[in-house]
Amino acid sequence: MSTRDLRFAIVGGGMAGILAAIRLKEAGLTDFTVYEKADRLGGTWRENTYPGLTCDVPSHLYSYSFALNPDWSHMYAPGPEIQAYFERVASEHGVVPFVRFGEEVVRLDWVDGRWHLETARGTRDVVDVVIAATGVLHHPRYPDFEGLETFGGACFHSARWDHGVRIDGARVGIVGTGSTSVQIITAIARRVRRLTVFQRTAQWVMPATNPAYTEEQKAELRADPEKLAALHARLCELFDVFANGVVDARSSQMQMIADACRANLEENVKDPVLRERLRPDYQAACKRLIMADGFYEAMQEPTVELVTEKIVRVEPEGVRTADGALHDLDVLVLATGFKVDAFMRPMAVTGAGGVRLEDEWAQRPNAYLSISIPGFPNLFMLNGPNGPVGNFSLIEVAELQFGYVMQLVELLRSGRCRAICATRDAMERHEAARVEAARHTVWSTGCRSWYLDDRGVPAVWPWPFTRFREVMAAPDLSAYELA
Ligand code: N01
Secondary structure (H helix, E strand, O other): OOOOOOOEEEEOOOHHHHHHHHHHHHOOOOOEEEEOOOOOOOOHHHHOOOOOOEOOOOOOOOOOOOOOOOOOOEOOOEHHHHHHHHHHHHHHOOOHHHEEOOOOEEEEEEEOOEEEEEEOOOOEEEEOEEEEOOOOOOEEOOOOOOOHHHOOOEEEEHHHOOOOOOOOOOEEEEEOOOHHHHHHHHHHOOOOOEEEEEOOOOOOEEEOOOOEOOHHHHHHHHHOHHHHHHHHHHHHHHHHHHHHHOOOOOOHHHHHHHHHHHHHHHHHOOOHHHHHHOOOOOOOOOOOOEEEOOHHHHHOOOOEEEEOOOEEEEEOOEEEEOOOOEEEOOEEEEOOOEEOOOOOOOOEEEOHHHOEHHHHOOOOOOOEOOOEOOOOOOEEEOOOOOOOOOOOOHHHHHHHHHHHHHHHHHHHHOOOOOOEEEOHHHHHHHHHHHHHHHOOOHHHOOOOOOOEOOOOOEOOOOOOHHHHHHHHHOOOHHHEEEO
16 A cells, blocks of 8 residues: 555634644645635634633643643733734744635535635635634624614624724623623723623623732743643643533532532622522523633622613614613624534535535534534544533644544555545434433533524533543544545
8 A cells, every 4th residue: 555645725723723734744744735714823812802801711721732831821811812822833833834814715625536625715726635623613693683783883793893992981782691791891891981781691600710820930830841731731630520520410510610600699799689680590501601700890890780671672872672771882792602503614515426515514513523524525623513612621622633633634644545534324323322412411401502502402522521532532433434
């Protein structure tokens, strides 16, 4: 068997795309291009620039295992620092020359055993393998409020923050109370004239203080890479405990989280009326758990008003709620989340025999182990559908997935096969087991959240994270069709 030279396209230059590029280079597979639609790397950390943006996963965990960073400023690093980290790592690992910026991939066609790629600018490429690293929380979801377009002030989505708009001293409204909104509220409550928080569903909030690392601590980690690695490993273990707990709604970890959230609410919201309005009626961690420092304090600022009446429409002057009240606003921030089922769409992808991804995913997106779609050979997704999401590091998830993908790539490179993709049977068996297991997770305990698919099934990895590690360690080739 002779080895084969492979050409790769990596779609997306965020955390996972940078990772894929670094790993391919390390493996000596340097015939690749990273197609990035924007003019900078960084993905979600490039797109989100809202005030208060912080990673709610500890920084020493939210780092590439091969590029640990002794210089994180805080336990939970601010967004711009994370963006700088990704750009620095990409630059230090020589990724940038492989990137074509301003190139949005719009088409992928599997023709005669290779992927034919086309970008919005008309650039064409023909590659053997595509790595889709297009992110999950990528496409903003806008609410369909009547009259939204008539609003007379500034209005934007949290992921499209308009820094030209003055917040200081303004009357600001914010729709939503997810992780994003909580960070924005905490950051701007004292800067605005008035902040009106439109809450559809109350949230459990896990207190998470965010101490800065001292210069001595940073110097110590810088001087001792083993200590830095041990810190990363310790956090991985700690988060495993959490990740293993969420898959059993009655686990002791979930009970501890529920107790901590309840105590946070009871002890930190003084006004009993406000406290009840902020009290959720579902189990903690059913929605993505909010980790926050100072949110309840912000909600009790005299500038902040909590509105729980339903929004009925937006008018030129502000937001009208079901009780008839008009909330006058200068700025309206839509922290309303993301379309989480798009993945690599709207890219038009046509696989073997002319099957279109749009049709394959007509009901909902799916892939064997979140990575490979039957009928779409040599196309591998990172952070694809139904994978581990939640309050842990998507970097570790992507690293494990890419280690798995590289083993499939090795089959192509070594000449064992020319095309590989999961079988439909393997995907369907996996999906049936996944749906059954998902029923016992905390995400199924009765709340609305972005984890749930159109059937109300959590679109996540429903088993312990340790099992995910085991499955990612080596592909079961009986689940694949090799051609
Ligand atoms: O979005 P969300 P997010 N009318 O979907 C409300 C990650 N993240 O941007 O709960 C009124 O969680 C909606 O209400 P309800 C993290 O994974 C990470 O906050 O559906 N309200 C909800 O309150 C997170 O989970 C970091 O009833 C409407 C909010 O908008 C994910 O991003 C930081 C509405 C949307 O919450 C998404 O968080 C920040 C409507 N029509 C975010 N439509 C890190 O630190 C929606 N809402 C890594």
